[in-house]
Amino acid sequence: MPAPIRILTAVPICDGHDSAINTINLEFIRHGIEVVYLGFHRYVSDIVRAAIQEDVAAIGISSYNGGHIEFFADVVRHLKKLGASDIKVFGGGGGTITHDDAREMKRKGVDQIFFAGTPLTEMVAYVKKHYAKPRKARAKSNVDLTLARQLTEIEDAKGKVKNSKSKNSKRPKVIGFTGPGGAGKTTLIDELVLRFLKQDRQSRVAILSHDPSVVGEGALLGDRATMINSQDDRVFMRSMATRGQAGGLSPATESCLQLLAHSDFDYVIIETVGTGQEAMPFRNQLVDQTVLVMNPDYGARLQLQKIVMLDVADIVVVNKTDLDRAKAALSEIEHRLTQNKRDQQIVATVAKRHRDAGVDELFELITNSKSSVAAVSDRRNRKNRRSETAATSRKKS
Amino acid sequence: MSKLGAVVEAVGKHEQFVRDQVKRARSDEKFARELTERWNKFKSEIPVSKTPTGIPLPRLALPEIDEAGEIARYLFGEGLPGEFPFLNAAYREMYLEPLQHNEQGSFKRSTSARSTSSNGAKKNGARPPEEPTRLFSGLMLAEDTNKRFHFLSAHQRSKRLSTAFDGPTLYGIDSDADGVFGKIGEGGVAVDTVEDMVRLYDGFEVGSPDFSASMTISGPAPIIMAMYIAAAKRRFGNGVVPNLRGTIQADIFKEVQAQNETIFPIEASLRFLLDMIEWTSANMPRWYPVSISGYHIGEAGSTPVQQAAYTLSNGFAYVEMLMARGADVNVFGPRLSFFLDCGLDAEYIALARVSRKIWAIGMRDVFGAGPKAQLFKLHTQTSGRSLVAAEFKNNLTRTAAELMLAYMNATNSCHSNSADEPFTTPSEEWIRLASHAQAILLEESGIFKHTMNMLSGSPGMKAVERAVEKAILDEFREIESLGGVMGAVENRYQRSQIQNAAHRYEEQIYDGTRPIIALNRYRNGSDEMPEVELARTPRSRQQLQVDRLKKFKARNAAKAQKELEKLAAVVETDENCFPALLEAAEVCSLGQISGCLQEVVGRFRPMV
Incomplete structure (x- = not known):
């Protein structure tokens, strides 16, 4: 087909x-x-x-x-x-x-x-x-044209394309965003992009955003429509349909990501589709840092025990904390993370708010390796790699 | 939770009150006698006019009832025209021709006169009322629109102008910005500076009680309002400000729900709007600083019920927010006005009537508003969406039918669309026909000029009223369950409801269940569009606008910088920023001001 x-x-x-x-x-x-x-x-x-x-x-x-x-x-x-x-x-x-x-x-x-x-x-x-x-x-x-066409080839071959290894020695930091639909992932990413763009004059950001394919195999890839800061030449964004794969990503995501990771970007952001409680989309050490974005309206406290990502996310963002339920949600989630004993970070944001202090804090956590959350031993290797691409060293490029 | 739930309850309580009064009239003889006597006395005092053919007609027709329960149901449930809950009309006489001296009977002037009560200028009852006709216009540059305004209002006693702005102006963008050149003067007039605003209304006495201006703009409305005031001051001095009459649309909620012309984040947009309403309510007592609009909700595809429900709930949300800031409902309440679409669906027979009733009950019983703040003052426009390009002269008939419906709903003012609107900014030939359609209906025909309630109260109209009222209250309950208007907006409830309705409408056209004559039924087979004169803005005019703006900016560069810094500083605080906007409008362009505000509050994030 x-x-x-x-x-x-x-x-x-x-x-x-x-x-x-x-x-x-x-x-x-x-x-x-x-x-x-x-x-x-x-x-x-x-x-x-x-x-x-x-x-x-x-x-x-x-x-x-x-x-x-x-x-x-x-x-x-x-x-x-x-x-x-x-x-x-x-x-x-x-x-x-x-x-x-x-x-x-x-x-x-x-x-x-x-x-x-x-x-x-x-x-x-x-x-x-x-x-x-x-x-x-x-x-x-030009660069973007070539990259875009390569991504098409990978996607249309369902990811079964070998990447030519790039000579590029610089590795971008890859951050994965996941969470239920309507939690505000796209808005949050767009607000982070504004901060990426403002921090220097040349770094580039890639965004790999996912939306579900519908029956009949079409898809409405609508994340760009609500973005304002990411409409910029320094942002390369690609929208992917899941094309029949469950779990929040596309069959070609991993190969596309490899290609982007070898291209000239400082940060690569992946956004999954809105996910359910059991989802754990980022396997195979696909990303350097995982951000779970939640909405305070997740229901009863018991629901938190069922959300698998709460065990593995490096950073848990509780967005929309201007809502009435936010205070309770924050303390419930914090308590849940403490049980994990993994030094995970929790950040409260109101992404829709201009200059939101919570988004500033999240930006710090992502760009500053010192506050990195990778305290667990099996992540040590990646932690080392991350420090190479941290904000301070990037300025040389 | 918002007060919308309380409005639903209040309407229910009012219905119960009416039922109780009916019961009482049927069981309490003294009450029944009082009611009947009042009714008979009132009826006997209704003045009578003679038609040109010589038959006498009462200036207000009332149902032929003599049983006390029915009288109670009418007086409490519908109200006489101009009386709570205003189902029949906001004012006693609306479009009636002024009473001649040789005719009999009289109403006390204080209970009638839409025109004199709204401008408060004359106590003399003989003054002819303002025409309700208000035609929307805007094209090319300010001087071109000005010429059109003079053309349109030449035969009118009162000058009621309605201004359409071009795309860049609606989005707060300057004409010299990259990427908007082709949009300058298209679909409306280009306004960048106070100087454009001076040109736009040149030759009109903007402080006169016979003049009113309406400006259809919402996203940057407070900035445009400031420019309008600045221009009026330049021409007539500071003293003109309290006399300014007119309306600015400024409806942020409907932009976010339907029309998509928002430029600041919702909260910031609302703050600028409320700042403006507070300032104009205090300093421009004859100005309507917001026109709470369902028109664009309807045009975006909503059902008539959704249109009325979202418009009313948006209005109640504004009231709630203003009161939360400490504003007095009896000061700002009378300065709120409404704008609805009128199409061909059956609901439109009573949509505005029911809206007027729900607004009055909500304002009185939930927000404690006095009589003047209970009025749902309505501008209606015939439906642009109902017009089609195929055999476009049929649009004259569509608009005529919609005009009938609009006036049957006792709208306070009305715009009739031009038949050529599906393909162009209206040309003079067709806009003149649109304007004449209203004159034919109101002045030539005897339908609306002799008798109030000429077409009100038919069994069919009552049936529509009941169905529409129930459906509106159901929508209110749904919105309330989502946390009120603001919560529903953030859940994009209204947007998705409107989109679903639009989709259904399109499907109905394609599958033929919604007949559109000459489009999906009785086609003549030719797809060719008619030869009509197109109103397009020549490149040379667009370039002129850019050049003028650049000169303005160069001339005011230093002063503008200072004013923008002052403005930004005020916006950072909680103070009312409208006075700072007024100062900035003297020397800054629209784009400079909106850019300055966006630096502080951010940009609007589109909702899809």
Whole structure:
């Protein structure tokens, strides 16, 4: 069976009309397409960067607020400039895009414009017919383009691809984020990214984010849509669908991670899908540090005994501590961690809050190896490796 | 937990109160006699107007009932127009033509007059009321929109302007920012500075009791409000401020739930909004500093019930937050106004009527508001979503039907959409037809100008009222169970409900269970769109806006820096930051101010 088609959808800058695209996204994923949804009010540069990093076959733009001729043409131009003109552009805007406009947009390199009243099935059929072709090699290729295409190859071969060992001696620190859906993992990561970007001027961060595939094998990869700080050239983000694998990651995660770990990043962050109590997604020493993100609303205290990750996480973040139940949750979780006798850290955050002190503390724990949590002997080797990539030594690169 | 649960209880208690009064009227003879006498006396005093064809009509039609229980049910359950719980109308006479001298009977002026009570300027009952027509407009640069405003209001006694802003303005971004050039002046007017604001309303007496401005903007609303005030002061001096009349949308909750034009985190957005409401309530007694809006919730795809339920609950949440800050409900309460969509679904026959009743009961019984703060003052717009591009002239009929529904709900003001809206900012030809549709309905036809309650109270309308009220209260209970409006918002409850409804609506169109004439039924086979004149902003105009802004910034660079630092310092404290915004608006651009605020409070994280 061929790998799913991947496309990216977005709504242009200064446009919040996301009703049509939400409906269309659902139709796409129901028909086996993987949709990376970038959200509304997005700049051309954000759309093109995301399309390249995600290595999608096409970009679908839903525009209802005017200025579409210019905007669509800009996307095409920008893709070409970066050597990614194999990524196609299509879209629609209900009645706001006239037939004359559409003709002009096509002259400027847009593949197809759908008008009001087009059945959703027609759009799905169009995407399946035109964007399922195998990707061709690119003539001109920069670092992100190459990396993105390599990740596609790994993913489409279900991870059964041997990585060419990179000559890069610098190893990034790999941090794994997991926890139940709705705990605020994506927001937390995006807030950490802001701090990564602010601490110096050149370091790069990679994010490997996961969302579940649905029946029919499509997936809505929507983490980018809620991110604000990670829309930056210094952040390489890749959204992966689980493609049938249970446990929070994709069959290709491990190979993709190896590739990223040998690329030029200072930090690599993995975010699992929202996980259940029994999940333990990071095996085989996949990551250097594990962060479990929890919501204070986990239910009765007894539930804590069943959460496996509480035994193995290096850092437990209790997010949303502005909620009423937070105080009790913090003390219950702290008590549970004490029983483990493993010197695990607990951090209280309100990730949605700008300049949150808890997120600052978490950032310190992640970037400062001295406060590292790896007190247990079997982690000693990794602890040593981590100190090489700690904040102080990174500044030389 | 929020006060929404208390509102549900209060509505239930009120229903019980009405039932008790009905029972009492049927068992207590003295009470029954009093009620009947009051009813008969009131009926006999209703003035009578003559139609142009010569038949006499009462200025208020009442149900033909003479049994005390039924009278009690009507008076307590619905209320006369202008009386609690305001089911029939917020005011006694609404759109009626002024009474001529030779006609008989009279209402005491104090109980009527929507126009005079809202501006308080004239006690003279003979003054013709303001037209409820309020047309939304905004295109290209400020001077272009200004020209359109003069064109639209040329034949109106009162100048009621409604302003649409372009995308960059709605998102608090300057026209000279990277990546927004093509959006300048598209879908609305570009406003970057106080100077644009001066150009926008040039030639209008903004302090006159005959003028009011409405501004449809929410994310950066406090900044735009400050610019409006600064522009008015430049033209007419500081003394004009207390006389300013109008509305700014400023509804953060509905942005987060549906329209997605939010630029600061929710808590910070709310703080700026409440700061502005407190300041304008104290200093601009004729201004409506927030228009609590269901329109965009409806347009994003919600059902009519969801629209009303989310709008009302958002309103109650604002009241609760303002009171928590110590604001007086009887000071800010009368300055709250509402904005609903009116489409073609059956619920719209009574949606606004029921909303008015629930608001009044909640405000009186839960928040202790006096009569003026109990009024649900409503602006309605016909549904943009109901219009389609295919055989677009049908949109005239759709809008006409929606206008009927809107006026049957006794809306206080109304915008009728142009038939060409599915593909462009309305052109003059079609916007003129839209405006005339209202004049035909209100002035030419006899449907609304002779008699209040002309179409109220049919058995069908009552059935819709009951169903809608029950469904709204069920929604309230659901929101309350999620921790009130704020908790529900953070759980993205309203967003997902709206998205589900939108999805269902689309599916109904595609599978034909929701007929849209000429789209999925009775198609003429041609997909070609009509030739209409498109309102698009030429590049040269867009460049002019950028150039003007750059000059403004260069000229004010030093002063702007100082004001922004002052503003940032105030925002760091708990003080009301609106006075600092007013000063910044004199010398800073919109983007400079929103950028400064975002440095302190952060940016809005989109919800999907």
